[in-house]
Amino acid sequence: MSGHFTQISDHLFVHHSCVNVGIIRNGNLAMLIDCGDESIRTTLNKLDITKIVTVLFTHHHRDNVAGITDVADAGTEIGVPESERQYFENVEDFWSDPKHRWHLYNYRPHNLMLAKSVKVAKTYKNGNHMIFGNAKITVKETPGHTDASVSYLIEVDGNRVIFSGDLIYDEGQIWDLYSLQKGDWGTDYHGFLGDRKRLATSLDLLKGESPSLLVPTHGNIISDPFLAIDTLMKRIDLCYDRYLAISALRHYAPDFFPYYADKDDHMPIRSGKKIPSFLRHFGTTWIVISENRQAFVMDCGSTQVIREIEKLQELGEISEITELWVTHYHDDHVDAIPEFQNRFSCYTRTDSIVAQVIESPEAYRIPCISPA
Template sequence: MQQVADNIYLFQDTCNVYVVCRDERAVLVDFGSGDVLDHLEAIGVRHVQAVLMTHHHRDQGQGLPRAVEAGIPVYVPHTEQDLFQHVDEHWQAREIVNNYNMRQDRFSLLQSVPIAGTLKDYGTFSFGDHAFTIIPTPGHTTGSISLWLEQAGQRIAFTGDLIAAPGKVWSMAATQWSYNGAEGVTASIASLLDLKDRQADLLLPSHGHPIDAPGPAIDLLMERFSRLLQLRGQNPRLFELREQPYEAITPHLLRHRASIANSYVLRSDSGKALMIDFGYDFVTGTPLGTDRASRRPWLYTIPMLKRQFDIEHVDVVMPTHFHDDHVAGINLLREVEGTQHWAADLFAGILEDPARYDLPCLWYDPIPVDRRLPLETPFQWEEYTFTLYPLPGHTRYAVAIHFEVDGHTVLATGDQYAGENGLETNYVYPNRFESGDYVKSAALYQRLQPDLILTGHWQPFWVPDNYFEQIESFGAALESLHNDLLPDLLDLGTEGFLARITPYQAFIRGGYTIAYEIEVRNPFDYRAEATLRMVVPYGWEASVLEGVWLEPHATCIIDCQVQVPAGLLENRARIAVDLSIDGRRFGQQAEALISSR
């Protein structure tokens, strides 16, 4: 056991385990094999209050079952929580054959371990008079964190595997998050620059020796990383975008240049800001996979936004729709910046309870809504007046945000149209697209006559002559083609399904009953009777459903209950509804998933 700072010891194991002491108690940073527990008495430690993990790799925590057995609470990075507490499911789902996902998430624990909580980015973990600040430092893994501690006038960073020695990292392979990319290298540079700006006095890495001259060590590593990116021809604008992540469209309207989906910032004369959409801030590359640990929002550019544009506070964030690339960072804005989240009533429920819905691109956690906004009803923020209009097309659950700024009429439209010219329809069938949606949006644009359109992934553009006529023509053609392609005698809709079960996902204990709503639609142009039968696993119980009469093309909601057997431990058990209408069998039209742990 080596003392590396006041009340901080290093135990060399499968990784460096750091022991932060206070009297006879300690907090451990990372855990290795767990052998550290056998050596604590030598430094006077009798009780371990917690284990704080910097990332999920097996060398960091292969001994965690021993910590759990000893009753020691384990706290893990919020982004990587599933690679600790649900790693069994990860191993079952992880692609192996024909695998192009090079992320080192197979260097995870072999069995799940219960956790006491998660370490949320920018939050704190208190231990006596010590307060650890959680700093997001992606690079070695997408969800890696560093723990920042100030004591006795010394600024100390426990950096995981972000850096191993001056100019060196423990693994280059870990920085490749796709098949042939360098996403982790770019993320490492961003994280190292953030760490350097904080002016640490001591870096305590997971592998290698303590670094007592952080500045030169970081500079050398960044220089080598930069040469590698240059050699690969990747991320040539990294430093430019870090220095100037936002650009002015008009004096009071800004665009975020370094996010996956565009975020826009409206400045008030009082120094406040309203953001339209806020997903993945300062993207360094997109890792393969869609599990929680592959997606990392952070607030990397917010300090620069405030400094460069004299913004005192990000007051409100308002999304155009519910997709993760437009909302992933909203919880961080709320928790760290105290930002209010205002969302259209049209999709506020999806944001607050995503597991209830069978839709693409849902965020993993509920996103509380501080103010629900009705459609087509003007409302005020500072000196600006906004109106939200329904904008079905890319998704049924989207709005166009209409306002005026600097003498211009502006319409923020999310992902409704694609391409730099704003003329490509961008529909996705499981988003509940209907064939006439783009006819409706063209009519809305024509009615509102915006000067400037703010798009979700392409450059904002000033509306050219004949633009409204062009999108009207495209919308009509799209509707006509769908009418030609789909059946004439019955209307299955663009999705091709006549039933839907809500909630789509349920997480309960065995022995409990789940209440469901079954949405059924009549595909015929005459009144017809629908008969439904719940399909559940053997030994389960479900309501017996009575027939219901539906008017032509009408939709109704039928209540149902399913009881899960006591003692059930299963992930994603399936139920379905078998549907017939007017004597015609449509079969098991809708499914839902039940997990009991």
């Protein structure tokens, strides 16, 4: 992938390719911040740099790490956030661990993980300093995009430049919202933007350093960090408000959202209605019982559902099961389907895409999936 570069000062450059790569120059030697791909070599050659001494990483995601095997020189040292070392050195453990494969509701760290481990020489934590040529580098712990992301404050040639990872993309923009899927309520879909407060804390920390520029891993070099950060947080707060305006979370857990109670521009939560007599509800399963006592079942996530159906049969409320419909692939809706099929002779139907997932779950790495 071709790239170009921006010169910030005599000793500091940014290579632009699949990610932004910081280059601190000391004669013909370089320290990199993040890595990208082999196109960095084109820029290094233009700058007459012949050796990469160190590569510092802001976080472990493979889009900014995977190219290290193509870029590193013999003897290049790799430095990473201390709390993310395992996601550089022991990624095989992640990929082979069933807890990162099945029944995933806490989907962090997610699958943007290296395919193969890399050797780490040093780890860094908040407040660590290092000197490279004319530059002073200070580590700032700035979680948000990942749980242990760091940023690097570079003081060189009279500039204060922060390489901020993926905390921010540009003025009022962020690289992805999914990375913020965490918080008080949960890390699944109910955790939408749940980590926005920690993101705000990290961005406020960067503002406190009075940087002249922010350089994100993805995005544009930011010349007005204060405006960019303030605009982003206003938009994130508005985005969260609009999400809660239509979210059932305010019904499930109203105590978590007192600030958002009774807002005029939020959809009101209606009171529940009595379940019609032809419906039964067990866990995530709904059963429609016809006038002739035949039953249409939707989902089966627990063997207890099978027991409840057997009770209804014993009571004479159900004569036979005519069909099982699978609404979606989540484990709490499908875990007991094999037992259901063994117990009841009926058709199982679902959407064609859902069928692909539940018939071959080993082919997918997605949240809330069941090996059943």
